[in-house]
Amino acid sequence: MANEEAAGGGPARRAPAGAAVLREDVTEAIREAVFAELAAVGYGRMSMEGIARRAGVGKAAVYRRWRSKLPLVLDLVPAVAAGGLPVPDTGTLHGDVRELLEVAARALSHPVAAQIIPDLLAEAARSPEMAEALRTALRDAQGGIAAAVVGKAVARGELPPSTDPELALAFLAGPVYWHLSVMRSPLPPSQLDALATAVTSALRSPG
Incomplete structure (x- = not known):
């Protein structure tokens, strides 16, 4: 059984049986963090850990959506x-x-x-x-x-x-x-x- 995500690194709540529930507010926080990290350190120095830290979520929340920074950025390029x-x-x-x-x-x-x-x-x-x-x-x-x-x-x-x-x-x-x-x-x-x-x-x- 998958856990529902919790923003800010707090404890996760139990979700209904089935696939993990990807909270939209967490996803949006990650997107905003990506733009901020790109502006602050550039693509070369940007890391999944830095994105998670800036978004106020655990690393698992980022990796649950994107396997690495390249597909993450490619998803936001449009x-x-x-x-x-x-x-x-x-x-x-x-x-x-x-x-x-x-x-x-x-x-x-x-x-x-x-x-x-x-x-x-x-x-x-x-x-x-x-x-x-x-x-x-x-x-x-x-x-x-x-x-x-x-x-x-x-x-x-x-x-x-x-x-x-x-x-x-x-x-x-x-x-x-x-x-x-x-x-x-x-x-x-x-x-x-x-x-x-x-x-x-x-x-x-x-x-």
């Missing part, structure tokens, strides 16, 4: 890649692009994201599994947003039907990542306006 980006609906291509640039800049400027994302990309250069997880997450999350923006612009007659959503994503993500994650320079509203105009013009240019 959330990092998506970054909470919404699909804008301003009514114009320029407005949608400007809103996406602003939200992306705000997300990449967050202190935790600023630490985690470059570290995960560096790990992806060493780990094929991490690289594939990042590619899949970006394609499914941000690629879907770019496709939606392009699709609306095509429907409004602002873009030709042949417009490539992947190219649109490159135009959108590239400058923001370059400024904030590589050069570590801010993107004030005036520069976001200029970027939105440049991206919109590039997408409208015949290829």
